[in-house]
Amino acid sequence: MFLRTSIAALLLVWFGTPCSAGSPALGAYVGNSTSNSQQFESWLGRPVDQIPAHTGRTDWNDWINSISWSVQLWSPLNKPICWTIPLFADGGSLSEAAAGAYQASYVRAAQMLAVTRPSDAVIYVRTGEEFNGNWMPWSAAGHEQDFVKAYRNFVAAFRSVSDRFRFEWNVNVRETRMNPADAYPGDDDVDVIGMDFYYNIQWNPTDPIKAWDEMVNSQYGLQWLEDFASAHKKPSAYPEWGVNSDRAGPYIAKAAQWFSDHNVLYQNVWNSNDAFPGKLSDGQYPNAAAAYIAAFGATTSGANMRASPNR
Template identity: 50%
Template sequence: MVALSAYVGNDASDLAAFSHWLGRPVDHVLFYLNDWNWAAFDSSVPWAADLWKGSGADVIWSVPLVVQGASLEQAAAGAFDGHYKLAANALAQSADSSGPIYVRVGWEFNGDWMPWSAKGHEDAFIGAFRDLVQTFRGVSDRFKFVWDVNIGGSVIDPATAYPGDAYVDVVGTDFYYNLQWDSPDGHAAFQSKVNGPYGLQWQQDFAAAHHKATAVSEWGVQSDNAEGYIQDAARWFNDHGMVFQNYWETNAANFNGQFHAGQNPHSGAAFKAAFGPAGSSGGGPASAPGASLDPDAAGVGRLYWAILGRDADQGGQTAFTSAVKHGASPSDVAATMLNSQEFHQQHGSMASSAFVDLLYQGALGRSADGSGLHFWQGLLDSGVSRASVAVGIAQSADAQQHLASQIHTAWTLL
């Protein structure tokens, strides 16, 4: 399953509000370091690192290659390594989980609106990208680097500014649905994102040629008639095993994509259906390229550990995985486990705090920390179901990493 991320701006309370509206927590939150000048860049790092502490979401960091007025040639020569290293240290130390830390480097470089636009500076962009990656890797091997292309509006062939396979972990892309230039037919509009210049199909073809994973770093809709578009997007994300997809859950930057405050309710309902507890398009990262595990089977396996504290028996594993493949949601599976005789005999009636701690022990191998307990118990107190919370914890990046050795490759059900 594809990890769900959101960009909500600079207020952590908006992330909680979005999770409450959606009925499940997000796996990641997207954030941007400041590119005004190097002083602003440096000061934004500790502030941003502290902002998301205890949110329960791993941060996807958008890190500028240069600030306004600086050049890619300077960056390629190592002039800004001190700023890069300061950021790398702070971001590594601030990570709440032990999973990968995604860094989106010099995003939308193939347009002409960013200070790091590669047009006419392709070699310098490549050199700067490599320099930043090497600096970050000198701090931690947990960093994973996203090379991020904008769909449409490209002023260069993005491939001419590819840093090389040794420096890229994920091929990302950004796209938006805006009726100013897109078809009012959501299905047709999405197909234009697939087949257009440097679109979603180009992304898949390029990534496959370089044996890289894919992700959507930004996407959003600005229409209340986007049901078909959202359905097609969810299907595309799942069918192509993307590592994460990040929704623009804000009205910032002249794009009104926010759902949780009641804007565009019909499209919001479609988003909930696709990515909320009843959907099957969120709730944990996809398996790495080339992995032998079926993602639905692995998700069921993690729920066994989180809720029942044990490996799945073959009969239950097969039955639950088949149910998911025929339309059941992960929350349906979790609810069945929670209502089972086995669970009630072991645990009986549990307080919310004890329930969260049980899930932490089963999925993460540790007790719930204070911030995590506060976050998940807050969701339960606001009406989010225990099944949804179980899915959120069991399918998190941290749980996937912790349970990797317990999830059997024999569970591949193709």
């Protein structure tokens, strides 16, 4: 215990202060609604530590304007924002991003974000998320070096505006189309190593303990992520995770313990039915909801917090 605390204290000196008062920081994706965020806090019985904000990519106008709109939307809540900014707009390409075709747009986005929340020491940005799957336009399977170059170009543009930006490299759990490490941009361009994981009873075991074991131990599962992050001396993060089973209570308890036991910087539950039917705060999964409150609510949040590095 002394050794773990000492290492965490040293990392805090080297890398800065936490994203929130405790670690791992807790957030909840609730869609683009401040009222939904406030409702989630009331339901959980404690405030969230951060807002996960996802911006648009219908075209380049949407790519830029949705960032400005999101800043205005979330500013009244006065909380740190962890941004998910698309690597490029629909109609763009990984090869063009790798060639530097979108640098002006990246700089413009960085300029908008750099002037927000000056009290925050750092601004977290995730881009190129879930690149190891085949559903994103920046899918890297077979194009690993283009992804690396595109990601580095994004980072370079943002850093040219401000040194407050910190960048998350993000994979999807258990995707075997490629080895994600082949598209790792390098330690100089990655501050946080993240993974999205969802318990979906359409393809995961209905038994929640078996589902959790599968999530952890499968190829490119949670254990792989933590081993990879540790090897690169980076904190991990889980910016999207969720469940769609009312039997998920034991799984949720395992997730809470996993976050507590590892060097996790932040974790955001998917409390929404957009794209994935995972909303917990509306009564559709009452038993799973009770388990989430027991694991992360006001009476237990303090026990789950621990010192964690933040770059």
